[in-house]
Amino acid sequence: MLTRKGEQTRSRIVAGAADEIRERGVDEFRLEDVMARTRTSKSQLFHYFPDGKEQLLLAVARHEADRVLADQQPMLGDLTTWESWHRWRDRVVERYREQGTDCPMSIVLGHAGRRTPGAQAVVTGLMSRWQEALATGVRHMQAAGEMNPELDPGRAAAGLLAGVQGGVLFLLTIGDTGHLEAALDLGLGAMRSQRNDS
């Protein structure tokens, strides 16, 4: 069992580990640094995460995955007007601009995400919830006659989401939100257009 104190320690470790990853990246992620930052000892780490580093990384991934979508609310859950789509767009840009050059999720996605099935599941789950929220928004707009009715909602959401991920990747690499904004605007532009001529 876990007492209240244990609970606190555990979450302090997860939060500290998340910060550590944000600052140094997964490659440079050392248990020792987490210990120093959170004022805990080896035995504590392995007490709360018996499977060690991998399990801790997974806990961090879950922790961060929740934040990603939460930070986009309430816009993401109510994409029923063009105004809310644009507010969502701005929020995404803002969120990632703040987070700057490090996004724990994207990192996990590129690394552990490929390896361990657990982390893979976390990432996949996050992405499918995200995509579904976008697709729901597309359907709403189409029903209201405000969005290109020829679009397949799921496919459009997938394309837009890919743009966001790619944009974040550019942000992480060159530290500029330009590509992220361009991808969002291009994607929204495609959705807005009422007809194609090809």
Add this chain to the structure above:
Amino acid sequence: MLTRKGEQTRSRIVAGAADEIRERGVDEFRLEDVMARTRTSKSQLFHYFPDGKEQLLLAVARHEADRVLADQQPMLGDLTTWESWHRWRDRVVERYREQGTDCPMSIVLGHAGRRTPGAQAVVTGLMSRWQEALATGVRHMQAAGEMNPELDPGRAAAGLLAGVQGGVLFLLTIGDTGHLEAALDLGLGAMRSQRNDS
């Protein structure tokens, strides 16, 4: 200086290292594995790459960066008709589908790309050449009256490229080209549309 034999050994090492990264990822990249695969010894590695692992990784990055654009030719250099844009699109999808679950560039981009300025430069250079090729194509099409004249060519290219990168990221993570195709189609759709109503 480098004799012919030395040249051969050196490129054998780079090629072997690239394969190794493709198969196991950067995290699992061990000099020992490269040695085994290329039948070379430690002293050879450090003879041709005195700065060790980092320098070898950089050489691999350069090697792969060249391939990325070369594999998109001749389409990428001649985006003057819708037909060539679509052939380019198909080529990109095809190329990455073949490459499957591992793309040395995307990996380097996420990892070393952030750390060493050298790798950063390689990635940035690749992306800007890529983006410029796309932008040139957009300008051509606009001049021919075949593409939405309101688009900023550079910005549209940036958005499309972000979509490609994000799509590849999805491919690497979940092993499916759906997002890549969706992003390309969404981006091309935005370019194709002749007018917006907002």
Add this chain to the structure above:
DNA sequence: CCATTTTTGGACCCGCCAGTCCAAACCCAC
């Protein structure tokens, strides 16, 4: 052939860091 330079083999070193272990401190229920 000889001298010089390049190429190669592989043993060795060493730092780093995940993971183990034991015993002490602490908390809580009864």
Add this chain to the structure above:
DNA sequence: GTGGGTTTGGACTGGCGGGTCCAAAAATGG
């Protein structure tokens, strides 16, 4: 308080793997 648990400290281990080194083999060039 006393006996069960949980929580904590921190020393220790072990291996992995990057990097060093020396000396032998092979090429090169005159």
